[in-house]
Amino acid sequence: MATSADRFVHRSNPIDRMGRTVVYTGELLRHPVYTRFLHWMVGIFFFLALLSGFGIYLPWIFRFFTPLFGGGATTRFLHPWFGLAFVFFFALQAINWLQVMRWTPDDSRWMKHIKQYVTRSDSVESPETGFFNAGQKMQFWEIVGGCVAYVITGVIMWLPEIFGRILVAISYVVHDISALVMLFGIFFHVYLSTFGEPGTIQAMTRGTVSEGWAWTHHPSWYKAVTGRDPAEALEEAKRRNTPPPLPPRTL
Ligand code: HEM
Numbered sequence: 001m002a003t004s005a006d007r008f009v010h011r012s013n014p015i016d017r018m019g020r021t022v023v024y025t026g027e028l029l030r031h032p033v034y035t036r037f038l039h040w041m042v043g044i045f046f047f048l049a050l051l052s053g054f055g056i057y058l059p060w061i062f063r064f065f066t067p068l069f070g071g072g073a074t075t076r077f078l079h080p081w082f083g084l085a086f087v088f089f090f091a092l093q094a095i096n097w098l099q100v101m102r103w104t105p106d107d108s109r110w111m112k113h114i115k116q117y118v119t120r121s122d123s124v125e126s127p128e129t130g131f132f133n134a135g136q137k138m139q140f141w142e143i144v145g146g147c148v149a150y151v152i153t154g155v156i157m158w159l160p161e162i163f164g165r166i167l168v169a170i171s172y173v174v175h176d177i178s179a180l181v182m183l184f185g186i187f188f189h190v191y192l193s194t195f196g197e198p199g200t201i202q203a204m205t206r207g208t209v210s211e212g213w214a215w216t217h218h219p220s221w222y223k224a225v226t227g228r229d230p231a232e233a234l235e236e237a238k239r240r241n242t243p244p245p246l247p248p249r250t251l
Contacts, residue, residue, distance in 0.1 A: 010034065010096060021207040028214050028225055030203040038093040039204055045086035046186070052079040053179060080158055087147045094144055100131045101141070106220070107134035123216075124234060130220045139185050149178040212237060 010032060019033035031039070052075045055065035059072070069075040094101075106128040110117075113126045117135070125133060132140070153171035156163045163171075193200045199213040211233065214222040219230035226233075 023208050026211055027208040028211060028222075029207060030209045030214075031207045033207065035093070035096060036204055036207055038089050038096060041089040042086060042093060045082050045089060049079060049082035049086050050179070050183065052082055057176065080154055083150055083154055087151055090143060090147055094140075097132075097140065101137050103134075103137060104130075106130060107137060110134040124230070125217050125219060127219050127230065129218050130224070131218060133218070139189060142185060143182060146178045146182045149174055153178075 012032070013034055015034045015037050016032050019037070021029060021033060023029050051062075051065045052069050054062040055069065055075050056072075056079055059066065066072050066075045069078055109128055110126055111134050114135070117125065117133075153175040156167050156171040157175065160168045188196075193204070197213075197217065199210055200217075203209050211222070211226070214225075215230035215233045222228070222230045222233070
């Protein structure tokens with residue numbers, strides 16, 4: 001049975017062989033080259049589609065975006081292609097992550113601790129947290145749903161003479177709502193990956209994380225890859241960082 005403790009192991013491919021991941025002592029491999037390549041392609045095309053989309057659909061607020069893409073007509077031409085490239089790379093990433101993104105009973109248990117997670121009242125995540133936590137998985141599946149919505153509504157808006165006015169009008173609304181929901185989620189995603197949880201961005205730049213990061217944020221994954229108990233590792237680190245008691249002073 002798949003548990004959230006499953007390791008993320010993927011078969012090496014030519015893109016992996018084009019780059020290198022150096023894992024130093026005290027670190028763990030988190031994302032191989034192929035995953036990082038797909039993630040940054042997704043990120044680039046997401047923001048290109050977003051900026052060109054804002055330039056087209058809200059020109060009175062974001063008119064300064066259109067010159068970046070060569071003017072209104074070129075922006076209108078490029079936007080669907082940026083969108084398709086985003087969906088294409090995300091589809092490859094979805095296939096790559098399908099196994100680790102499956103919902104498990106551990107994720108349902110994690111959801112019960114969501115208040116502690118949001119308020120940061122726990123110093124470490126709940127012990128059942130595997131390679132990705134339930135929040136990450138929910139966002140992943142929201143993006144999958146968003147991609148399906150973009151493709152369907154995007155094609156309808158691209159070919160209005162085939163689909164007719166009513167379908168086109170509905171598609172505009174669904175497309176824009178989907179974009180706003182995704183943007184809202186990505187805002188938190190970027191915050192958590194950078195300032196919110198220090199040490200996370202390294203997972204998508206160098207492909208590695210520190211062991212401390214692993215036992216703090218994904219204890220069950222830490223246990224699966226190292227065979228060590230995350231709670232013991234934390235206690236050991238605390239002992240190492242605590243200065244020895246001062247000798248008694250005589251007056
Ligand atoms: C500057 C922008 C971005 C930064 C700094 C960033 C950073 C990261 C990092 C560090 C991870 C690894 C987290 C982990 O291993 O636990 C990650 C994962 C992920 N990223 Fe991004 N990302 C960005 C943009 C995007 C965009 C635009 C999308 C999709 C629309 C996206 C989708 C994902 C997904 C689905 C994951 C896996 C689950 C998760 O960690 O939430 N990212 N990102």
